[in-house]
Amino acid sequence: MRIFHTRKQFLAFFMPGFFLGIIYVNFVAKKYMAEPGIFSDYFLDQFVQIEINVREYILYLLRLRVLPLLALSVLSFTKVRRVSAVLFLFWTGLSGGILISSAAAEMGIRGSLLCITALFPQFLLYIPAYLILLWYCYEAPRNRWNRQKTVFIVLAVSAGIILEAYVNPILVKVFLSTL
Numbered sequence: 001m002r003i004f005h006t007r008k009q010f011l012a013f014f015m016p017g018f019f020l021g022i023i024y025v026n027f028v029a030k031k032y033m034a035e036p037g038i039f040s041d042y043f044l045d046q047f048v049q050i051e052i053n054v055r056e057y058i059l060y061l062l063r064l065r066v067l068p069l070l071a072l073s074v075l076s077f078t079k080v081r082r083v084s085a086v087l088f089l090f091w092t093g094l095s096g097g098i099l100i101s102s103a104a105a106e107m108g109i110r111g112s113l114l115c116i117t118a119l120f121p122q123f124l125l126y127i128p129a130y131l132i133l134l135w136y137c138y139e140a141p142r143n144r145w146n147r148q149k150t151v152f153i154v155l156a157v158s159a160g161i162i163l164e165a166y167v168n169p170i171l172v173k174v175f176l177s178t179l
Contacts, residue, residue, distance in 0.1 A: 010134065013089035021097020025105060039106035039114075048176045058165045065126070065161055069133070069153070076137040076145075085137035110179060117175040122168055125160035129153045 037043070068088075075084035103111030132153060136143050 009138070010089055010131070013086050014093040017090035017093025017095075018097040019093075021094040021099075022101045023097075024094075025098055025101035037102065037106065039103050039111055044176050044179070048173050052169050054165050057169075058161065061161045061164055065157060065164075069130070069157060072130075072133055072137065076133060076140065081137040081140055085134045088134065114172070114175060118168065118172055120168070120171065122160040122164035125156040125163070129156035129160070 072084060072088055075081055078084075100112055100115055103115045105111070107114065129152065132149055136145055136149065
């Protein structure tokens, strides 16, 4: 199969997880979708009204964004680097499928739009950073690691965390105020 020798192979690992996440929400976790969750009107109203402590939020984001990056970075220098890249892509797809399906089940198209809004602008930086690391994991030793990759990943993730802490809550609150 030629697809496994191009960068499109990442979709071949991401999409099954994404579809499995959708199937899980629609068939397995259907009974849980009836319970109030993060997409309930009450929770979303609370989010609009809350004042975010940026210092605590940045510490939370550091744990949330840097720990998986460090884990994948450490695994990228082991013999299980390719397996870890595939599992990471599958897990990311599964998580995305569950999130989008849950949002759509609770709020319809507005939920999907909320998820997209919640990803911007920080994921414009996170995605290329992770793709570089994943590509290295998948293609090493043919693909060599260098200082430029390290600098780019550190700067992109750092800028993404800053955008997620300062800009993203404003965008999400503006979006939620239009609902």
